[in-house]
Amino acid sequence: MLKTRGSLAFVMGAILDYFRQLLGFPPTPREFVVRLFPEVEYALLTGLIQRVKRLELTEVGAVVDLKQNQQAAMCVERGALESVKLASGVWEAFCSSSPGTVFNTAGLQRKLKGPGMCRVAKKTTLMLLSADDFEAELQMNQPLAETLRSILPVTAAEDSDPEMEDADVDREPEPPSARRVASRAIALAAVSERGLLENEASGIKDAEQARQELVDWVTGLGITDELEPEEWKALQRPVGRLERQDAIDAVWRIEGLAILAWALRWYDPPAYDELVRPPLLFDAVRILEPGAMELLSEPTLRAPEELASMREHLLAFHWRMRDFSVRPHSMDFVQFSKKCWFGSFDISRFRIIDNDLAIGDEAIHRADTDEVDRVQSIAFERHRAINWLMGYDTIYSETDTST
Numbered sequence: 001m002l003k004t005r006g007s008l009a010f011v012m013g014a015i016l017d018y019f020r021q022l023l024g025f026p027p028t029p030r031e032f033v034v035r036l037f038p039e040v041e042y043a044l045l046t047g048l049i050q051r052v053k054r055l056e057l058t059e060v061g062a063v064v065d066l067k068q069n070q071q072a073a074m075c076v077e078r079g080a081l082e083s084v085k086l087a088s089g090v091w092e093a094f095c096s097s098s099p100g101t102v103f104n105t106a107g108l109q110r111k112l113k114g115p116g117m118c119r120v121a122k123k124t125t126l127m128l129l130s131a132d133d134f135e136a137e138l139q140m141n142q143p144l145a146e147t148l149r150s151i152l153p154v155t156a157a158e159d160s161d162p163e164m165e166d167a168d169v170d171r172e173p174e175p176p177s178a179r180r181v182a183s184r185a186i187a188l189a190a191v192s193e194r195g196l197l198e199n200e201a202s203g204i205k206d207a208e209q210a211r212q213e214l215v216d217w218v219t220g221l222g223i224t225d226e227l228e229p230e231e232w233k234a235l236q237r238p239v240g241r242l243e244r245q246d247a248i249d250a251v252w253r254i255e256g257l258a259i260l261a262w263a264l265r266w267y268d269p270p271a272y273d274e275l276v277r278p279p280l281l282f283d284a285v286r287i288l289e290p291g292a293m294e295l296l297s298e299p300t301l302r303a304p305e306e307l308a309s310m311r312e313h314l315l316a317f318h319w320r321m322r323d324f325s326v327r328p329h330s331m332d333f334v335q336f337s338k339k340c341w342f343g344s345f346d347i348s349r350f351r352i353i354d355n356d357l358a359i360g361d362e363a364i365h366r367a368d369t370d371e372v373d374r375v376q377s378i379a380f381e382r383h384r385a386i387n388w389l390m391g392y393d394t395i396y397s398e399t400d401t402s403t
Helices: 008-022 029-036 042-050 131-140 142-151 178-199 207-221 229-236 244-263 278-284 292-297 304-326 333-338 369-389
Strands: 053-057 063-065 072-087 090-097 117-130 356-359
Touching: 029 042, 029 072, 029 117, 042 131, 042 142, 053 072, 090 117, 117 131, 131 142, 178 207, 178 229, 178 244, 178 278, 178 292, 207 229, 207 292, 229 244, 244 278, 244 304, 244 369, 304 369, 356 369
Parallel strands: none
Antiparallel strands: 053 117, 063 117, 072 090, 072 117
């Protein structure tokens, strides 16, 4: 008899869902359907829950079109998928979906246009609620149909505007201008320096004055509009009051800065597994110097072919680091370089030991764990920087680094 979303049955179910997520259990059909229709009373959704089906995707590396067979809302129950698009004959990943990801919800409301291409990163189980089953349930469950008509702007009978679905997915990357890259580089330099100030405050005579000089430098250069809200907040926060993780994240931005400075021909980054040395890079971007204005006046970028080559290198690097974090054993990286899911890449830009990527003087599977973790962070930051340079996102911190 308990039918409202505030009822004991719903509250207990929500608590159960919370602990299941906390303990890492896969989502259930009930969680899936409730997330599709959060405004609807739970008692009205039981029929839809019973109509949920499962689709097994077992061929790792296969590219599948999830919209090919039926219009459906879907949820990843187990495994992992990567959304991909074809670019110059190569499937490129632009986002990943882990257990609990819900997508294609519009498939219940209208016919979806265009493909829904995904690569199977791990053996995956999908939960599906098809548009046909949704429509059948509405025919049988009039209270649900009436409720949905009152809260949903589009009904199941209506078709979609073909330009509405996947509009962002189909957008061609728009690389930033040289001026924008230069401004972003200066912003990253300021953020990195702010993190270092927090970490090294005890050894600086007047760290708070140094922070204020950093803010004045950025303001004087006129690039405050380039700073994201969290970056500006970090610069404004007095020394000693920046959260530890925020300070760590700020310092790591220097690895991305190295790639932007390379693209602008200001700096040559160190080897793929070596940390940037802040003094050298900060000298290149003229941090805290009025001369930085000259860098912003007429910046130029490397040729698109050079940027594409760097992206290929950093994608391969990040892929190997991320793959090793999931499957920590050796592989034939040389053979992989000749034919992999994104084509092939120049293996000569890496040091190779036992046919695998070298970290320091060891093959990756024999390298020190802390060293591997450090290089994993290098790979992530540099990959984000090159993807932003290629126009994968206008907001630097939100740039995708799928591998």
